[in-house]
Amino acid sequence: MKRNRFLNIILGGGTLAWLGSIFYPVFSFLNPPKRPEANVHSVKAGPADKLAVNSGEIIKFGRRPVLLIRMDTGEVRAFSATCTHLDCIVQYRQDSKQIWCACHNGYYDLRGRNISGPPPRPLDVYPVNIVNNEIIVSKPKQMG
Amino acid sequence: MLSDTGQKLYHWLDERFNLTPLIDYMQHKQVPVHKHSVWYYMGGVALFLFIVQVCSGILLLFYYQPGVDSSHESVRFIMTKVNFGWLVRSVHSWSANLMVFFVFVHMFSTFFTRAYQKPRELTWMTGFILLVLAMTFGFSGYLLPWDELAFFATKVGTDIAGAVPLIGEAMKIVLRGGDDVTGATLSRFYAIHVAMIPALFTVILGLHLLFVQRQGMHEPEAFKKLKPEQKKMIPFFPNFVLRDVLLWLIILNILLFLAVLFPWELGPKADPFVSAPEGIRPEWYFMFMFQFLKMLPAHIGFMEGEVAGILFFTLGGLVWLLTPLWAFKKRGKVDIMLLCGLLVIAFILVMTVIGYVY
Ligand code: HEM
Ligand code: FES
Numbered sequence: 416m417k418r419n420r421f422l423n424i425i426l427g428g429g430t431l432a433w434l435g436s437i438f439y440p441v442f443s444f445l446n447p448p449k450r451p452e453a454n455v456h457s458v459k460a461g462p463a464d465k466l467a468v469n470s471g472e473i474i475k476f477g478r479r480p481v482l483l484i485r486m487d488t489g490e491v492r493a494f495s496a497t498c499t500h501l502d503c504i505v506q507y508r509q510d511s512k513q514i515w516c517a518c519h520n521g522y523y524d525l526r527g528r529n530i531s532g533p534p535p536r537p538l539d540v541y542p543v544n545i546v547n548n549e550i551i552v553s554k555p556k557q558m559g
Numbered sequence: 560m561l562s563d564t565g566q567k568l569y570h571w572l573d574e575r576f577n578l579t580p581l582i583d584y585m586q587h588k589q590v591p592v593h594k595h596s597v598w599y600y601m602g603g604v605a606l607f608l609f610i611v612q613v614c615s616g617i618l619l620l621f622y623y624q625p626g627v628d629s630s631h632e633s634v635r636f637i638m639t640k641v642n643f644g645w646l647v648r649s650v651h652s653w654s655a656n657l658m659v660f661f662v663f664v665h666m667f668s669t670f671f672t673r674a675y676q677k678p679r680e681l682t683w684m685t686g687f688i689l690l691v692l693a694m695t696f697g698f699s700g701y702l703l704p705w706d707e708l709a710f711f712a713t714k715v716g717t718d719i720a721g722a723v724p725l726i727g728e729a730m731k732i733v734l735r736g737g738d739d740v741t742g743a744t745l746s747r748f749y750a751i752h753v754a755m756i757p758a759l760f761t762v763i764l765g766l767h768l769l770f771v772q773r774q775g776m777h778e779p780e781a782f783k784k785l786k787p788e789q790k791k792m793i794p795f796f797p798n799f800v801l802r803d804v805l806l807w808l809i810i811l812n813i814l815l816f817l818a819v820l821f822p823w824e825l826g827p828k829a830d831p832f833v834s835a836p837e838g839i840r841p842e843w844y845f846m847f848m849f850q851f852l853k854m855l856p857a858h859i860g861f862m863e864g865e866v867a868g869i870l871f872f873t874l875g876g877l878v879w880l881l882t883p884l885w886a887f888k889k890r891g892k893v894d895i896m897l898l899c900g901l902l903v904i905a906f907i908l909v910m911t912v913i914g915y916v917y
Contacts, residue, residue, distance in 0.1 A: 445733050446729070446732065446733055447732065447733070447736045447737050447743060450737065473832050473833060473834060474832075475832055478739070480831065480832050496834070498835075501714070501715040501718040501719060502714040502715060502718040502740075503711055503714060503715065503835040503839065504711075504831075504832075504833065504834045504835050505834060505835075506834030506835075516835065517834070517835045517836060517837045517838075517839065518711060518715060518835050518839045519853055533853065533857070535857055535863075
């Protein structure tokens, strides 16, 4: 009887180890390797006077989309264009002068704060500098 | 002459593989005839549409090229340059939707006739797995043309998966092949759509059909109570099979009619640096879940609304899968199962309608 149990444990453990030795490599294989993200600190976004007042445009910040807005006052602001709800890409609305996500009708104000609809968090703000009429968008500080 | 050759061939095979018992078995299998008999054909229709999917899908593979720079282009090529390419693609898309529809019809018909009861518990469970696989087919196929709608629908769909507690983030990354929906996602969905799910589906479908053949058709309550001489039956082979085939022909005609008159469209190419357009929505059979998630408040108790919603559907699916284990018996006039079924259908219909109207 005792020997029987001993054998069962050995066999059971062996089967488990065998299954593990198959599935562990398979699951690890499916988990994509981390690709180092090009460490972009700032991008040039073209001449400031090219961007019309009361309009917005999506630019590439490394691999991320960023929404550049020129407000009525002429001031230029930049926000992460990725909606904090479910990952859609937002746009500037000229009629309401707000940032809008078409996917589930989410709204943000021009400081990136979520003001209506499903978005749970504000958009990240990207600092903007204008140097010799060139728009320069830099990485938010808290993003490391 | 021809039947002569046929006879000879049959004998040749029979001598080697002993086919006669198999034919006998199929001829002796009886299918009940009663006023709910139409529902016996719904699984068969789903089966036929699956076969159509396999055939049209293999044809598409001859021209389709997965990749951020080639998916959309190759689908456009199929639609504009390849002879009858538009038809093959349209058939594949329409048939996919019809298949999911008929699997739903089939499932609810077996639910309401209580066909899941002992001894058909495993038939029901394999059937439910087939439904989940059919929906996975749809979700993965939707992205393959790499158009705008599909791109954002996939972003949203995989992001929802990411809200699952603990394993969500890992699941999302494995599904997407990285943090974002990119060419890596396309490769994965392609592998899932044309290799992984077809293999799984075929195995489970084989089991499902084997169970049905071994156990014969379920007889509804009223029919079971009849005396043996009052029960009207037809042989499975050839009578039932011939009727099946006739219905398949009708379905094929409807399918071609839809595919020709309402050719499937192709939206503008996906661009990860363009704002989402209006009208992003999942395919209709995901709409009820999607709409329900959307209507939940941001927080329910200590949970995020989304998480609560996902939990709700996971548990709901599990309960539905295990129906044979908890199903209530009919007591007198009250039929709790009938109510349950109607409630589920009402929920799905109401959510779907709201999803499309708003
Ligand atoms: C693509 C998916 C499916 C295919 C191709 C398929 C095919 C079939 C076929 C050909 C039959 C025999 C004829 C009939 O009863 O209609 C059958 C029976 C059955 N199926 Fe499915 N089926 C699918 C999905 C499902 C699903 C989702 C369920 C439920 C969760 C299900 C549950 C059953 C049950 C309980 C039976 C036995 C019915 C009886 O004996 O009366 N099937 N299936
Ligand atoms: S993804 Fe933006 S509101 Fe849902």
